[in-house]
Amino acid sequence: MDNELQQAEELIGKAEARIARIRARSLAAGKEVAPTLDQEAFKEFLKEPYVLIQKGKHDWYCVVPKFVDFSVGWLEFATKSYNVFMINRYTLWIGDVSQKIREATGLEEPEGEFSLDGNMLNFRKRDKAIAQKYRDKFVNRSTGDTSAKVVAGKEFQLLAALIDDGYLPFVPKPVARADYREPQVKFDVTGKYTFQDDAYKRFLELGAIGVYWMTGAGKSFLTMRVMDSLIGPKCLVVPTITLVDQWKQYFTEHAPRLLQEVEVYTYAAYEKIKNRDWTIVVFDECHRLPANSFSRMATVRTKYRMGLSASPYREDGRTSYIFALTGFPVGMDWKQLMGILGKDYHTVSVHIVATQQGKLAKIQELINPGTKTIIFSDGLELGQRIADKFEIPFINGETKNRLKVANEASVFVASRVMDLGVSIKNLEHIIEADFLFGSRQQEIQRTGRLFHSVESGRHDIIMTQEEFDLYGKRLHALVERGFKINIHN
Numbered sequence: 001m002d003n004e005l006q007q008a009e010e011l012i013g014k015a016e017a018r019i020a021r022i023r024a025r026s027l028a029a030g031k032e033v034a035p036t037l038d039q040e041a042f043k044e045f046l047k048e049p050y051v052l053i054q055k056g057k058h059d060w061y062c063v064v065p066k067f068v069d070f071s072v073g074w075l076e077f078a079t080k081s082y083n084v085f086m087i088n089r090y091t092l093w094i095g096d097v098s099q100k101i102r103e104a105t106g107l108e109e110p111e112g113e114f115s116l117d118g119n120m121l122n123f124r125k126r127d128k129a130i131a132q133k134y135r136d137k138f139v140n141r142s143t144g145d146t147s148a149k150v151v152a153g154k155e156f157q158l159l160a161a162l163i164d165d166g167y168l169p170f171v172p173k174p175v176a177r178a179d180y181r182e183p184q185v186k187f188d189v190t191g192k193y194t195f196q197d198d199a200y201k202r203f204l205e206l207g208a209i210g211v212y213w214m215t216g217a218g219k220s221f222l223t224m225r226v227m228d229s230l231i232g233p234k235c236l237v238v239p240t241i242t243l244v245d246q247w248k249q250y251f252t253e254h255a256p257r258l259l260q261e262v263e264v265y266t267y268a269a270y271e272k273i274k275n276r277d278w279t280i281v282v283f284d285e286c287h288r289l290p291a292n293s294f295s296r297m298a299t300v301r302t303k304y305r306m307g308l309s310a311s312p313y314r315e316d317g318r319t320s321y322i323f324a325l326t327g328f329p330v331g332m333d334w335k336q337l338m339g340i341l342g343k344d345y346h347t348v349s350v351h352i353v354a355t356q357q358g359k360l361a362k363i364q365e366l367i368n369p370g371t372k373t374i375i376f377s378d379g380l381e382l383g384q385r386i387a388d389k390f391e392i393p394f395i396n397g398e399t400k401n402r403l404k405v406a407n408e409a410s411v412f413v414a415s416r417v418m419d420l421g422v423s424i425k426n427l428e429h430i431i432e433a434d435f436l437f438g439s440r441q442q443e444i445q446r447t448g449r450l451f452h453s454v455e456s457g458r459h460d461i462i463m464t465q466e467e468f469d470l471y472g473k474r475l476h477a478l479v480e481r482g483f484k485i486n487i488h489n
Contacts, residue, residue, distance in 0.1 A: 052104055059088045060105050072097055074313060074440075075476035083479065090312075090323050114162060114169045115208075118301035119155055122147045122171070134158060155299040163324040170327055173207035175230070175304065179279060180204075183228040185255045187221055192340055196222050199330045203306065204229075208327030210286060210307035214334045214481070215448030217341065219308045220247075223282055224255040226306060227262060232279030234262045237297060239285045241266065242402045243421045247284075249403070267294040278302040283326055285420045287312055287441055290321035298325040310448055311441040311477070334481040346450050347458040348478055349486040352465055356382070359433050359462045360389060366431055366460050372453075373411040373429040376446055380415060382434050387413045419445045423452040432461040438470070440477035447478060 049068045053061040062085040064070050066078070073087035089107050091097050097107070115122045121138075123146045137158040139149040150158055162169045189197040196218050203209050203226050211219050227234050238244055244264045251258040265273060267288055273281075274296070281300055283289050286307030289298055307326025313319050323329050338345070351362050363375065363386060377383035380396060387394035395402050396415040406412060406424060419442055427449055436442045450457035463471070475485055 048100070052101070054105075055086070058107065059086060060107070061085070062087055062101070071480050071482060072101065073480075074319075075480045077473070078476065078479070085480075088320075090320050090329075114167065115171045115173065116150070116155065116159060116169055116299060118299065119150045119152065120147055121150055121158065134161060137161070156295045159298060159325065160321065163320055168324055168328070170206075170208045170324075172205065172328075173304070175204045175207055179231055179303065180229060181231055183225050183255075184257060185221075185225050185228055187254055189221075189225075192342070193218060193221075195332065195337075195340060196225075200225055202328070202330055203304075206328045207304045208306070210309070210312075210323055210326035210329045212309055212312050212329060212331040214337050214451060215310040215445070216343070216451030217310075217332075217337050219310070220250055221254065223284075223306060223308060224250060224258060227258055227280060227282065228255050230279050230304065232303075233276070234258075235273055235276075235278045235281045235300075235302070236262050236264045237267055237269075237281065237283050238264060239267055239288050239420055240417055242417055243284060245403050246421060246423065267291075267297060270294075270296050270300075273300055276301070280304040280306065282306045282308065284308050286326050287314060287322050289325050290314060290316075290318040295321075295325075311444040313441050313444075313477070315439060315441075338482075343451060344456070345483055346447075346456065347486070348447065348461070348483050349458070349488060350461045350463060350468070350475065352463060352468055352487070352489045355464060358464070360386065362462050363390070363431060363433060366429075367411065368429070369411060371410070371428045372424070372426045372455070373431060374406075374418065374424075374427065374449065375411070375413045375431045375433055376416075376418070377413055377434040378416055378436050379434045383413045383415055386433060416442070418449075422449060424449065425452070425454050427453040428455045428457045430457070430459045432459075435461075435471070435474065438473045440474050443474040444477040444481065447483070 046068075049064060049070055050072075051063045053063065055061055061076065062072055064072075064083050064085065066081055066083055071083070071085065073085045073091040076084050076086040078084065087097055087101065087105065087107070089109060092102065092107055092109050137151055137154045139151055159169055189200070199209070199211060199222055211222060213219055223236075227236075236247060238247065244266070247262075247264055248259065251262065263273075278301065281297075281302040283297065283306070287309045288294055289307065305327055307322070309322065312322045314322065337343075351366075353359055353362050359382075367373065367375075367390065375386055375392075377386060383394050383396065386392075390411065392411050392413060393399075393405050393409050394413040394415075395405055395418055397417055399405060399417075402417065403422070406414070406418065406422070416436065430446060430450060432446060447459050450459060461475075478485060
């Protein structure tokens with residue numbers, strides 16, 4: 001644990017210990033002393049109800065009492081009384097850091113200085129220092145050049161090094177007139193959806209963006225409009241076969257000519273697309289892109305690019321790569337978007353059970369056969385037990401026509417193949433019986449399925465006490481976005 005985090009924990013621990021001692025003395029004296037509250041001091045406290053502690057050059061902890069309705073950045077950890085958030089220059093991009101905190105921390109958004117096109121790195125200007133620092137990644141580059149050929153196989157290493165050093169490896173590249181056509185899509189972006197039009201114009205100005213809106217905010221509609229506006233070969237990269245089918249449904253309903261123009265591949269298909277030139281490549285669920293097995297996708301030759309994710313967070317420390325590998329970030333915090341879209345937070349409840357067997361009994365208690373429900377189970381054995389007990393379908397990697405099964409069944413079990421991007425318009429209830437350890441990304445994606453629905457919903461999570469102790473941090477993703485969690489023992 002680094003010194004700054006230890007310092008934050010020590011401060012919190014001392015404060016809590018002091019409160020406990022005062023309370024213990026009052027009880028020993030035979031009376032419960034109600035704390036007095038200095039109203040003026042409390043008003044001042046509410047103007048700045050947090051403490052900022054610097055962790056590193058670009059990272060800060062923000063310590064906030066739990067009774068304050070305040071969240072920022074990513075929730076790093078929590079005690080009984082305090083939430084400790086992490087903020088850095090990447091959280092600035094997604095719109096949830098106040099100007100006051102920006103000024104106090106001195107955090108600034110990096111500017112684009114480079115662009116990687118296949119194995120050619122193009123520079124906005126000559127930079128002798130950069131040429132020297134990364135010389136082992138280039139093939140015969142002189143210090144006066146504004147472009148350089150990257151050593152084969154070192155493309156992602158170079159991108160990673162640039163990102164770690166605080167650079168954004170993109171320069172604005174407005175969409176050329178020769179690449180543009182009027183889109184022919186079957187939806188509009190008037191009224192409350194004008195924020196989508198703003199993002200569309202930003203893409204036309206920059207040529208590379210990452211879109212980090214909440215689930216159900218219309219990332220797919222923006223993507224279809226962008227792709228339908230471009231002439232030439234288009235590639236859409238998705239994490240699962242389920243999403244291949246989902247996108248084809250979207251094209252059929254909303255942008256028919258894309259059915260014949262867009263090639264849809266999974267992240268495992270690098271060898272199929274690496275030697276081709278694309279007008280645009282779109283990375284759906286782009287939080288997958290920085291993984292060792294998929295990162296080469298970021299080096300595909302393309303004029304323009306987009307990334308899409310409602311959960312730009314990774315457990316492996318590569319969160320910054322999500323932003324920097326897709327383009328200039330376009331974001332808005334969940335509370336603001338929910339206000340624009342007229343959405344409400346659904347109920348989230350955590351049920352603590354004694355054993356794994358107790359999960360089946362709790363499902364029996366929670367389930368309503370007449371309510372459209374997904375029961376999530378990462379474990380295939382448990383998923384099959386649930387399916388057998390309640391005589392419902394189990395959608396997993398072996399299931400054909402997954403979307404058809406999901407739409408036809410009132411209640412079904414799903415493995416992680418249904419975590420991402422799946423839109424079920426009449427979904428009302430999510431039950432999580434099994435999950436991927438402490439994955440915040442999975443938690444927010446699963447609850448996000450309800451924001452795709454036109455129905456109001458609820459989300460129940462079933463954990464043993466051991467699971468809650470070990471993997472409770474996955475719930476931090478919900479707290480960050482403003483959800484209130486009910487714990488039932």
